[in-house]
Amino acid sequence: MTLLGIGDFARAVRLSAKALRLYDEKGLLVPARVDPVTGYRYYAGSQVERARLIGWLRRVGMPLGRIGEIVAMEPGAAAEAVRGWWGGVAAETAVRGELAAFVADSLAGAPPGPALALRSAALSDRGLVRGENQDAVHAGERLLAVADGFGAGGARASAGAVAGLRRFAEGP
Known part of the structure; x- marks a missing residue:
């Protein structure tokens, strides 16, 4: 098996040696061999394909922790996870853009337009520790509620908490 030194490999995958050392430290891209004397x-x-994938995901701004999850998935699931992550980024960016335009118009003395509306989005998954998702979320006109379930009855408890808050906020 032919091995490339870190400099040659970095050039081949268009990453810096510093980035490769970080990815090694984080367990994302461990070298095939480390010289025990020189390090x-x-x-x-x-390893080229994995290195390039990590580089591409970093270039779109994905956090290293999420990249670790993506590279551990089967390709189809990884593709869906990337699409889902990017959808969240795009939605957040759109909302920030609207707020930036509102602030700029306000600073420029433009007549007030329609008031900003509360928008909400929620993503909930089982995470790394739980076997199932136990969270509950409600986004209504008068209430945004999130409950984090935990333990044997966590799903029921979080759903009950959100349902109770919803009845309180929205009336009978």
């Missing part, structure tokens, strides 16, 4: 890192040609 010099060597990478295999079979």
